[in-house]
Amino acid sequence: MAEATSRDFPLIFERSRPGRRAARPPRFDEPDLALLLGEDQLRDAPPRLPEVSELDLVRHFTQLAHRQFSIDGNVYPLGSCTMKYNPKVHEEAARLFQDLHPQQAPETAQGTLRLLYELQRDLGALTGMDAVSLQPAAGAHGELTGILMIRAYHRARGEGEQRRVVLVPDGAHGTNPATAAMAGYRVVEIPSDDRGEVDLEAFTRALGPEVAAVMLTNPNTVGVFETRILEIARRAHEAGAQLYYDGANLNAIVGRVRPGDMGFDVVHLNLHKTFTTPHGGGGPGTGPVGVKAHLAEFLPVPLVVDEEQGYRLSEDVPSSIGRMRSFVGNVGNLIRAYAYIRTLGLEGLRRVSGHAVLNANYLRVRMQQAGYTIPFDRLNMHEFVARPPEGVHTLDVAKALLDEGMHPMTVYFPLIVKEAMMVEPTETESLETLDAYAEALGAILERAAEDDGYLPGAPYHTPVRRLDEVRAARQPVLSYAFDEEPGSSG
């Protein structure tokens, strides 16, 4: 890779000067490490970590933060991601509990355990499920948990060998087929019809004695409610399959209709979406799983239980699929989700879904007025799919939006719509913000019509401009090249 130039933002390693440091742990006389640990166990050279002063450290990471777009900065309407405002009080809430150690005696963790117990109960109530596990660390991890439970269920009924297929719609999130494959299943895709819903005929043909599960998102990835969901559930169950609810889009319906009532047997929730735990730049997420009673015996351990002597973690689940991760779960995020539910209550959560759908429909109309096409032209739920006029590329519009200080929508997903723009404004954006977004999108089209060179060159005013992504993949540079030979050779 080329030498760093003065125009490049420095890496922390380039700020390093021998002998500097920012922080000092409590000091002890260093023991004779060779004696205590054995000479042969010790590394030969220290790791080349940066050596910087505290102020250098502060400047580096503060300036990096300034090179980062965020919800707190401006609107971030990524479809299927539910980038809503993350309340500040949740951060304070999580800090109240952060010093607890997972190996403490349960009688010294009764506050946290009670909170987790109540959250299991409340998430069960909200989804219409009989039992909930808080273990999974992300949505995809929740999917794997749910599919493994379905697998265990079929095996317990002697149908494990026979049921080897999982059905997913062609518009599904990539995690659905990848999850099914990780659980050893073959994936069969179901086409969508011209209204954006599962093609019921094709779905019915695909059902059979080899189908273990059907994975659905409802509303689905084009932002449309699967109106024939009760029929889908009936036919799936008649064929002996289990129905899996991908909770990625729960924000559209929270408090208004429950997956359990629609006939789903398993649901995972993305707490970082509907329940607004911060996305953190890509995690940690949290993906609790709820199940109907017939699957409860397969839940992963541990569960939080309430007993005479207090709350505790129980591994007493008769046919558990086992553990999905260490300890109880991403407790810091579970606390934030609890705080959100307790702040809003049922009435507030209903208003959340109501205004999420209101905002998405409002922005759909405003984008149509601004010259964008809506492939499935009907009332949508919390998100919708649009595309730019013929001859304009979605990627170019996305890059031009960056110059307006706004984040693009999800682009080129779902795969079933060409030049797809999937837009999810969420309920926390004001109409003024949505108006400004639609106006910016309209202005981009106008300017593109006047100047052929404008769109392909955008963005012009961002910290860096369009990247050479091919070079990144063809000549992978995945860590900093230190000048001297690696000290890490031990």
Add this chain to the structure above:
Amino acid sequence: MPYLPHSEEDVRRALETIGVESVDALFDELPASLRNPDIDLPPAMDETRLLAHLRSLAAHDRPEGPNFLGGGMRRHFIPSVTPHLALQSEFVTAYTPYQPEVAQGILQATFEYQTMMSELTGLAVSNASMYDGATATAEAALLAARQTRRERVLVSRGVHPETRAVLGTYLEALDIRIDTLDLETLATPVPMVDHDVACVIVQQPNFLGSLEAMPALTEAAHAAGALMVAVVDPLSLALLKPPGAYGADIAVGDGQTLGNPTAYGGPSFGFMVVASALLRQLPGRLVGETVDVDGRRAFVLTLQAREQHIRRSKAKSNICSNHQLTALMATVNLAALGPQGLREAAAGSVRQAHRLADRLRDEGADVAGEARFFNEFTLRTRRSGSDVRSALAERGVHAGVPVGSEYGLGNAVVLAATELVSDDDIEALVAALATVGELAGSGVGHG
């Protein structure tokens, strides 16, 4: 309503633009019989009541007091500057860096993270982080099975029991067999490895605290064409030989000890660092360096053809996100400590753990075995491990991760010490153990 900006006038204007009568009318396509069910949730609270409620819950937790708990997580020094910088709202409220032009903050920090993990482990390629150490270990086993096309793994009993449990859950689904290597004198004996084994998985230091003979174990794995997976505590690598130095192919582990609070078990993050030959098999996100159209250095998510959103059912894993923010905590923390600070934290842990072991031996306690250890070790006890832990907790000391019967040690606990443990804390634990009748004179010692 909190967090919702619309006035009644806003709602009216939006409905008019859309051309529907009411917000409820937007939901007419939902099955009528199922709409607006009565859901039993507690009533809403304002911010003041919420915080009072949470504080009253937190008051039933007892995190304070001398802390000797290990067994997967430990308390280490985290300077104030670490959370202050890592938890800036731009980092907290961003998402996956899909638009690299406005995400250089997270992308560059991740590139720095990958570099630091590579330095610590002595291996070439680190992904951008995973869920936790246990799931990273399971993913490492799956990687080894793909790479070698073999369907059996050999795991040391010294690997944390919860990590082995997760390994079991993940591998059972793909019919990959797991064989467990029993410990001898608290450490993993060098096994005969059959030629159908995909990988050998050993934890260093192991669950009981002992240091393992990693070079010899690695040699045994390689002799059979199996990969070596080292499950490591990254903080220990300030002092201990990095996995790359003894030829391990994959290093995995939990990153909590590098600068995250224990948070009752999560979130922390998992890491996976592999030899360059395994790059194309690596699951999870990766950040690479490139240039922009003006020739400036820039960073971007790369080699995404391995991932689920491109390859769907053919992906290397279903993992979609990473644990970015907790990995960023580690990145900032490692930069704050530098090589010297990390060494001091690790050496301080070693010193205090050995001081504790010496004090306990002085008092006639049964510190198990002669194996060398790092900052955790095993103590045989009279009563069950969980009883000892509870008895100590009653006296204000947190110590004693119970050791399961699978280890054949009878009643035992693991004790840990870090640089945050003072000499006075050590005396408090010794006194508490004496009070609860677990020291000689009180008749311990069936070992």
